Amino acid sequence: MPSSIFAKYSPEIIFGETTPIAITDNELKITWFNNSFKENFPGYKLKGKTLASLLSSAGIEKEIQ
Numbered sequence: 001m002p003s004s005i006f007a008k009y010s011p012e013i014i015f016g017e018t019t020p021i022a023i024t025d026n027e028l029k030i031t032w033f034n035n036s037f038k039e040n041f042p043g044y045k046l047k048g049k050t051l052a053s054l055l056s057s058a059g060i061e062k063e064i065q
């Protein structure tokens with residue numbers, strides 16, 4: 001039995017196609033995102049960027065723990 005629901009189902013199946021979704025690794029680097037998420041950051045390179053730096057470059061300042 002898979003340890004993760006994502007191993008069996010795509011995030012779009014779980015959350016729906018219109019919900020913005022990004023998946024990060026342990027260091028909060030974006031490893032996967034859907035088109036709805038990308039639409040929120042036009043012109044930004046997303047893959048491999050940290051979630052904190054992406055939000056900061058978009059003018060969103062919040063401490064991430």
